[in-house]
Amino acid sequence: MTIKEIKSAILRKGWAGKTISRDETVQKLNPLIEAHVALNHAYTSLLPLLKSDDAKQELVSILKTARLDVGKLMEVVFSCGGTAFNGTAIEPGSFALSSNNALTELRKQEDTFREFLMAERPVEHQIRTEAVLTRLLTNSDIRLSFIRTCTRHAFVAA
DSSP states (O other): OOHHHHHHHHHTTOOOSOOOOHHHHHHHHHHHHHHHHHHHHHHHHHGGGBOOHHHHHHHHHHHHHHHHHHHHHHHHHHHTTOOOOOOTTSOGGGGOOOTTSHHHHHHHHHHHHHHHHHHHTTSOOOHHHHHHHHHHHHHHHHHHHHHHHHHHTTOBOO
16 A cells, blocks of 8 residues: 555545645646547547447537546646646647547547556645546546447447
8 A cells, every 4th residue: 555545545535745746737737638638539539430329429428528627637737827738739630530440549549548647646646636637537437438338339330
């Protein structure tokens, strides 16, 4: 068990000890924001490939939550006095998925994003940042479940 886990277990929702600086928080979260924006574009490009109306509705809901997650990350960066990545320099079309293996590509991108999140787990972030990162991990689980369901039921047009 790490010191961070011990402190969390003992203090529950409280926090003690030294956390990373505001500048370090900005430096760590901006790449996460960029990766999440790219992931959101990839999920958006999946929308026209879905055959099931139910799957399309679920994806619309997932995308809404994903955009909120990006907003939460940006809020943390702004509250640390930094400038958040805004995605204006990227082209949404550059994240289009190929129709023949869209779910496989999307799964790889989601796994890469999870690796970014898991790399932040041992870092002593401020408690608010920890809460946002935990939420991102939970929502990633939901997206992965959606991908598995789409794969299982062949919801994507070939």
